[in-house]
Structure formats: C-alpha cells, structure tokens
Amino acid sequence: MNEIIEKITSGNRRAVSRAISLVEDELPVASELLSGLHQHAGKAYRIGITGPPGAGKSTITNQLTKIFVSQNKKVGIIAVDPTSPFSGGALLGDRVRMTDVGILPGVFIRSMATRGSLGGLSKKAIDAADILDAAGFDIIIFETVGVGQSELDVAKTADTTMVVLVPESGDAVQAMKAGLMEIADFFVLNKSDRPGSESAYMSLKTILSIKFRNPEDWVPPIVKSVAQENKGIDDIYKEILSHREFLFTGDRLRLKREDNFRTRIKVIVEDSLRRELWNHQREEKLNNSLNSVVLGDISPYTLSAEIINSYKKSFNL
Amino acid sequence: MNEIIEKITSGNRRAVSRAISLVEDELPVASELLSGLHQHAGKAYRIGITGPPGAGKSTITNQLTKIFVSQNKKVGIIAVDPTSPFSGGALLGDRVRMTDVGILPGVFIRSMATRGSLGGLSKKAIDAADILDAAGFDIIIFETVGVGQSELDVAKTADTTMVVLVPESGDAVQAMKAGLMEIADFFVLNKSDRPGSESAYMSLKTILSIKFRNPEDWVPPIVKSVAQENKGIDDIYKEILSHREFLFTGDRLRLKREDNFRTRIKVIVEDSLRRELWNHQREEKLNNSLNSVVLGDISPYTLSAEIINSYKKSFNL
Numbered sequence: 001m002n003e004i005i006e007k008i009t010s011g012n013r014r015a016v017s018r019a020i021s022l023v024e025d026e027l028p029v030a031s032e033l034l035s036g037l038h039q040h041a042g043k044a045y046r047i048g049i050t051g052p053p054g055a056g057k058s059t060i061t062n063q064l065t066k067i068f069v070s071q072n073k074k075v076g077i078i079a080v081d082p083t084s085p086f087s088g089g090a091l092l093g094d095r096v097r098m099t100d101v102g103i104l105p106g107v108f109i110r111s112m113a114t115r116g117s118l119g120g121l122s123k124k125a126i127d128a129a130d131i132l133d134a135a136g137f138d139i140i141i142f143e144t145v146g147v148g149q150s151e152l153d154v155a156k157t158a159d160t161t162m163v164v165l166v167p168e169s170g171d172a173v174q175a176m177k178a179g180l181m182e183i184a185d186f187f188v189l190n191k192s193d194r195p196g197s198e199s200a201y202m203s204l205k206t207i208l209s210i211k212f213r214n215p216e217d218w219v220p221p222i223v224k225s226v227a228q229e230n231k232g233i234d235d236i237y238k239e240i241l242s243h244r245e246f247l248f249t250g251d252r253l254r255l256k257r258e259d260n261f262r263t264r265i266k267v268i269v270e271d272s273l274r275r276e277l278w279n280h281q282r283e284e285k286l287n288n289s290l291n292s293v294v295l296g297d298i299s300p301y302t303l304s305a306e307i308i309n310s311y312k313k314s315f316n317l
Numbered sequence: 318m319n320e321i322i323e324k325i326t327s328g329n330r331r332a333v334s335r336a337i338s339l340v341e342d343e344l345p346v347a348s349e350l351l352s353g354l355h356q357h358a359g360k361a362y363r364i365g366i367t368g369p370p371g372a373g374k375s376t377i378t379n380q381l382t383k384i385f386v387s388q389n390k391k392v393g394i395i396a397v398d399p400t401s402p403f404s405g406g407a408l409l410g411d412r413v414r415m416t417d418v419g420i421l422p423g424v425f426i427r428s429m430a431t432r433g434s435l436g437g438l439s440k441k442a443i444d445a446a447d448i449l450d451a452a453g454f455d456i457i458i459f460e461t462v463g464v465g466q467s468e469l470d471v472a473k474t475a476d477t478t479m480v481v482l483v484p485e486s487g488d489a490v491q492a493m494k495a496g497l498m499e500i501a502d503f504f505v506l507n508k509s510d511r512p513g514s515e516s517a518y519m520s521l522k523t524i525l526s527i528k529f530r531n532p533e534d535w536v537p538p539i540v541k542s543v544a545q546e547n548k549g550i551d552d553i554y555k556e557i558l559s560h561r562e563f564l565f566t567g568d569r570l571r572l573k574r575e576d577n578f579r580t581r582i583k584v585i586v587e588d589s590l591r592r593e594l595w596n597h598q599r600e601e602k603l604n605n606s607l608n609s610v611v612l613g614d615i616s617p618y619t620l621s622a623e624i625i626n627s628y629k630k631s632f633n634l
Contacts, residue, residue, distance in 0.1 A: 031618040038616035168485065258607040261617055265603060265610075268621040270591065273628070277590065278583070286582060290575040293582075299355035300578055301348040304585040311590070315632040 001029075005036045011074075011136045013108065020110055023127040026120075031268075034127055041133035042257075044076070047240060048142045048158030050151055050180065055164040056190040059227040060236065061143045065101045067237050068139050074106040076132035080125045080144040080154055081113045108132065122153035123267055129157070153267075155183045157260045159253065160243045162223075162236065164188045167200040181211060184220045185243045188236055192224035218246055277311050285310070318346075322353045328391075328453045330425065337427055340444040343437070348585075351444055358450035359574075361393070364557060365459045365475030367468055367497065372481040373507040376544040377553065378460045382418045384554050385456050391423040393449035397442045397461040397471055398430045425449065439470035440584055446474070470584075472500045474577040476570065477560045479540075479553065481505045484517040498528060501537045502560045505553055509541035535563055594628050602627070 007015035019037075022030045047064075049057050061077060068075045102109045112125050129140045142158055144151035155161045163184040187208075189201055204222055212219040223239050225232025247253040286307065292298045324332035336354075339347045364381075366374050378394060385392045419426045429442050446457045459475055461468035472478045480501040504525075506518055521539055529536040540556050542549025564570040603624065609615045 035616040035618045038610075038618075039613040042611065042613055254608070254611055257611045261607050261610045262603060265617050265621050265624070266595070268617060269594070269624050269628075270587075272621065272625060273590070273594065274587065277586070286579060290578050291571070293355075293578045294359065294571055294574045296356040296359055299352040300582050300585060301352045301355075304582050304589065307582070307586050308589060311586075312632045315629045 001032060001036060004033065005040075005134075008037060008131060008135050009040045016108065016131055016135045017110075019131045020128045023124050023131070024112065026124075030127070034130055037130060037134040041130045044129075044133040044137050044140045045160075045244065046129060046133075046140045046142065046158040048144065048155040048161035048183075049164060050142075050144045050155050050161065050183070051164035051188075052166075053145055055166050056225075056227045057143050057145075057164050060162075060164060060188065060190065060225070060233070061141055062101050063227060063230060063233040064237060064240075065104070065107060065141070067233065069101070069104050069106060072106075073138040074136060075101075075108070076129070076135075076137035076140045077101075077107070077109045078125050078128050078132075078140065078142050079109065079111040080121060080142060080151060081111060108137065120271070122151070123264075123271065125154050126157050126264060152179055152183060153263070156263060159247060159256065160185045160240050162186050162188050162239070164190050165200070165204070166191045167194045167197040181207070185218065186220045186239045187222045188225055188232075189222055190225050190227050190232075192232070193226050193229075197224070218243070276314075282307055282310060318349060318353060321350065322357075322451075325354060325448060325452050326357045333425065333448055333452045334427075336448045337445045340441050340448070341429065343441075347444070351447055354447060354451040358447045361446075361450040361454050361457045362477075362561065363446060363450075363457045363459065363475045365461065365472040365478035365500070366481060367459075367461045367472050367478065367500070368481035368505075369483075370462055372483050373542075373544045374460050374462075374481050377479075377481060377505065377507065377542070377550070378458055379418050380544060380547060380550040381554060381557075382421070382424060382458070384550065386418075386421050386423060389423075390455040391453060392425070393446070393452075393454035393457045394418075394424070394426045395442050395445050395449075395457065395459050396426065396428040397438060397459060397468060398428060425454065437588070439468070440581075440588065442471050443474050443581060469496055469500060470580070473580060476564060476573065477502045477557050479503050479505050479556070481507050482517070482521070483508045484511045484514040498524075502535065503537045503556045504539045505549075506539055506541045507544050507549075509549070510543050510546075514541070535560070593631075599624055599627060 004015055004019065008019055019030075019033060022033060049061055051057055058079075061079075065075050065077065101107050110128060112121060112128065125142060125144075129142065132140050142154050144154050161183050163180045163186075165187060167189065187204060189197065189204070191197075192201070201222060201224065208220060208222075221239060223232060223235045225236060227233065247256060286303070289298060289303050293300055293303060321332055321336065325336055336347075336350060339350060366378055368374055375396075378396075382392050382394065418424050427445060429438060429445065442459060442461075446459065449457050459471050461471050478500050480497045480503075482504060484506065504521060506514065506521065508514075509518070518539060518541065525537060525539075538556060540549060540552045542553060544550065564573060603620070606615060606620050610617055610620060
C-alpha cells in the first residue's frame with residue numbers, strides 16, 4: 001500500500017491509472033488507498049463543466065486545457081459519461097477530439113462510463129479526482145453530461161462549475177428545471193453566433209436577476225463563446241479566475257469544501273450500508289414476496305417493515 | 318383508521334384529498350393507512366406521461382382525460398412538478414388549462430410539488446396513486462416533467478408510459494441520454510406540424526430500430542400529434558389500448574407490477590433506514606468533523622467507517 005501511495009504522490013502516471021481502475025472495479029482495497037492518499041490531496045483546483053449533450057463541453061475543456069498547459073499547469077480531466085453501452089461511442093464523436101490535448105505534457109484524461117448504478121459513477125469520478133489531486137495535478141476538470149442526478153453530484157464537488165448552454169430556445173428553462181441553476185457558478189452561452197443568441201442571453205439574464213436578489217451573493221455571470229472558433233475561451237478562463245478569487249475571500253472555499261465532503265461522506269456511508277442491507281437473503285425474501293404484494297395479500301409497507309426488522313437484527317450479535 | 322379507509326374505498330373525494338395530504342406531510346399514520354388500503358388497490362390502469370418541459374404533456378393529459386370520461390371512466394391525475402418554489406408557478410401556465418377537465422365528473426386532479434427531497438416526491442406520488450386506486454378510479458395518469466431521476470421513478474411504476482417529444486433537433490438524443498428510451502412504451506411526437514418534424518421522426522425511428530432488435534420485444538411505436546388542435550389524440554388513445562393488450566398477454570402485467578413493487582419497496586426500506594441513520598447525533602458528528610476532513614487530518618473513508626460503526630451499534634441492544 002505504501003509503495004503505490006508513494007508512486008502516486010510522486011506523479012507516476014501508471015500508478016495513477018492503476019489506482020483509478022481499483023476505484024472503478026470497486027475493490028475493497030480502494031477505500032484503504034483513498035484514505036492513505038487523502039492527506040496528500042486538497043491542493044488541486046477542481047472545475048466542473050456541465051450542460052446538455054452537444055453544447056460544446058468537450059471543445060471548451062480542450063481549449064481551456066491548452067491555456068492551463070501553456071502556464072505549466074498539470075491538468076487531469078475526468079469525463080463522466082452516464083450513457084448506456086448502446087449509445088456510448090456512437091454519439092460522442094467529441095471524445096475523439098480530446099486526444100488532441102491528451103498528448104500534451106502534464107495532461108491526463110480518463111473517461112468514466114456507467115458500469116452499474118449511476119450513483120456509483122459520481123462516487124467513482126470524485127474518488128478518481130482525489131487520486132489525481134494527490135498525484136500533484138494542479139487543475140482537475142470534470143466534464144459531465146448534465147442530465148441526471150449523478151452529474152449534478154459531480155458538479156457539486158467542484159470548486160468552480162460552469163454550465164454550458166446553447167442559444168436554442170428553452171435551454172434556460174430546461175437548465176432551471178434540471179437543477180443546473182443551483183450549481184452554476186457561471187454560464188457559458190456557447191455557439192453564440194447562432195440565431196436567437198441575443199434573446200437566449202436576455203432570457204437567461206432575466207431569470208438570474210430574479211433568482212439572485214441578494215447583493216452579497218455571487219450572481220452567476222454569463223460568458224458568450226464560439227468554442228469551435230476559439231472565441232470567448234479567454235473570457236471563460238478569466239471567469240474561472242474571478243470565481244476562484246471570490247472563493248478565496250474569507251471562509252468561502254473551506255465552507256464549500258466542507259459542504260462537498262458532507263454530501264460525499266453521506267454517499268459513502270449509505271452505499272456501504274445499502275450493500276449489506278440487500279444481501280442475498282433479503283433480496284430473495286423480497287423477490288419471493290412480490291407476487292403476494294401484487295395480489296394484495298401483503299402491503300408494500302408491511303413487507304418493508306419485515307425487511308427492516310431482519311436487517312436490524314443482523315447487527316444484534 | 319377503518320373509518321377513513323371505508324370512506325376512501327367508497328370514493329369519498331374529501332377523504333381521498335385528506336389521505337393524500339397525510340402522505341405529503343409524511344405523517345407516520347400514512348404508512349398504516351396505505352397498508353390498509355393496499356388490498357383495495359391494484360385495479361386501476363396507470364398511465365405515465367413524461368417528457369421535457371413545453372412538449373405539451375398537460376394538453377395531452379387534458380384531451381385523453383376527456384376521452385376516458387366520455388366512456389364513463391373515473392380518472393385521477395397526479396401532476397408531479399419537481400421545481401423549486403421560485404420557478405414553480407411562473408413557468409407552468411399549462412397547469413391552468415387543466416382546470417378545464419378538473420370540473421368534469423369523475424375527474425380528480427392533484428398537483429404535487431417538491432417540498433424536500435426529490436426522491437421523496439416520487440414516493441409520495443406513487444402513494445397518492447394507491448389512494449386513488451383504492452378509491453375506485455379506473456385510470457390514473459402521472460404527468461411528470463421528465464428531467465430527473467424522480468420522474469423516471471414515477472414513470473417506472475406506470476403500466477403504460479408515453480414520452481412526449483417535440484421536433485426540435487436533438488430531442489431524440491436528449492431523450493436517450495436522460496434515460497427516457499428505457500421507460501417509453503411509446504413516443505408521442507407532438508407539435509408535429511412544425512418544421513423538422515419529419516426528420517425528427519426518422520431519427521427517432523432509426524435510434525429505436527437500433528435499440529430494439531429482438532423481434533419478441535415490444536418496439537415503442539411513434540405517434541404524431543398536434544395536441545393543441547386535438548390532432549392525433551385518438552391515435553395516442555389507441556396506442557395505450559394496444560400496449561395494454563400486450564401487457565395482458567401472458568404474465569407481462571404481473572411481472573411488470575412485481576418489478577415496480579420491487580423498486581418501490583427498496584425505496585421505502587432505504588428511506589426509513591436513512592432517517593434513523595442521520596439522526597441528530599450522527600449529523601452533528603459529521604458536521605463537527607468536516608473541518609478536519611478538509612484539513613486532511615481524517616479521510617472521508619475513515620470518518621464514514623466511524624459513522625457506520627456508531628449506526629450499527631445502535632441496534633445492538
């Protein structure tokens with residue numbers, strides 16, 4: 001264990017890769033490893049990039065990475081892709097473009113896809129970020145698709161989160177519905193050379209001005225870009241710095257990170273207990289009783305109470 | 318308890334309303350009530366209508382309800398609205414239109430909004446459906462916004478679920494990303510008089526033909542409609558009947574309902590245990606340790622293990 005921790009903290013890429021694989025495979029040794037790495041983590045700045053498919057997140061990730069690299073920063077990119085195996089490769093031609101920055105020195109890219117529960121995916125992505133953090137990466141970028149709870153969870157653990165939208169009507173409303181308003185530190189209105197861009201900008205601005213009335217709050221700014229043509233990337237970069245400065249004022253960063261750890265520890269605790277709860281015996285009891293529930297002989301609440309009792313008794317040694 | 322059960326099962330609307338409020342307020346008596354009602358439920362046919370905001374779900378719900386009422390069916394509508402109080406009323410002018418069917422005889426409408434966790438909302442909506450079911454409603458319609466896990470959960474407990482899309486480009490891909498492909502028994506391409514409708518239809522058709530290759534599977538059909546002009550509503554209605562016929566062949570309905578109860582019982586069990594897990598004492602321990610976690614003195618995994626131990630010990634009487 002000490003050997004792999006030493007390799008990771010000295011920035012050995014192979015060790016980093018292997019450690020992330022341990023996390024992905026949910027091996028018990030992974031939590032021991034993460035515990036050992038924890039004291040070495042906490043120095044990286046974590047950036048979340050989220051938004052609907054096709055908004056241009058990969059292109060922005062790509063361009064931002066080039067800026068960071070030009071300043072001798074080491075950048076770790078975690079691309080979270082909660083798609084089914086069916087849709088995976090075919091739709092995401094974007095991923096291909098990333099290889100372009102993947103060969104730059106000091107850049108590490110890892111794409112993590114769903115192999116099980118979605119909840120599990122966000123947990124794994126955050127664990128992977130800790131590994132990169134301990135390995136000395138200065139910047140960690142989470143790129144997520146942003147349609148489900150899982151991506152929101154990942155975005156919540158970033159220090160600065162940008163939500164990338166496109167001018168198509170309804171996007172602002174969609175973003176609000178999907179909970180993106182709550183997690184955005186700023187918005188990027190990408191493909192802003194398209195028709196309807198100005199009215200999309202205005203409607204987003206209006207919604208934000210209603211939502212954020214408190215003058216002491218951080219009001220998420222809106223940055224326009226055409227990432228494909230490398231337009232507006234500098235503005236995005238400046239916005240990251242300016243939000244970072246805001247966080248470094250007073251206690252804000254510490255409070256934000258405490259909040260992130262609170263969510264994360266709850267997930268770790270609940271996942272672990274859930275695995276013990278739904279052991280073979282209780283899964284079987286549930287499955288064997290479902291027909292009686294459908295027939296009306298036993299209610300879901302009565303069956304639930306029986307399962308809860310059996311679980312609690314298992315700790316009564 | 319017996320008195321309110323009797324009132325509900327005899328179709329007393331005030332008793333139904335009050336029972337749903339008990340569920341919404343998470344009163345302990347609610348699970349006892351639901352247990353008592355369970356043997357009276359299971360006869361209603363449950364229809365889920367989901368899709369992105371603005372797709373026309375309320376209009377379709379409205380028109381379908383009129384058809385059911387014209388056949389002397391009693392219809393219960395549960396509109397699930399997982400929006401923040403901020404966005405709630407302002408954006409959903411749709412809801413207003415629903416009052417139009419709300420005054421028809423035998424129609425009961427209940428709008429349920431988030432007051433707490435999203436997960437809690439889907440559980441409450443499903444409990445409300447059981448109450449309507451026990452009260453003798455023939456048809457229960459869940460209308461959900463369909464951007465998060467919560468709405469997917471509700472849709473999963475329906476017997477027939479339709480996903481309403483509009484021709485705007487990207488919707489089919491969005492639907493796939495958001496997991497709507499997995500829950501759709503059929504698709505409604507609403508506003509199909511808009512430009513781009515034919516190509517949206519074709520791209521959805523292509524995606525479905527790749528996804529559903531097994532000839533024994535139900536391949537979700539696509540119905541075109543212009544709900545505002547009452548066009549295509551009969552086709553939607555026929556599609557519901559045809560999927561219902563499919564479910565009534567062999568064991569399919571029973572298996573689907575068993576599956577729904579499996580998910581639901583897991584939610585009931587986990588919610589109940591989670592409430593005990595995060596009691597005041599353990600919440601406080603977590604909050605008081607967060608600073609040490611941020612400083613690197615204790616790892617999230619070590620702290621999680623301590624909390625898990627304290628929880629397990631609490632059952633060791």
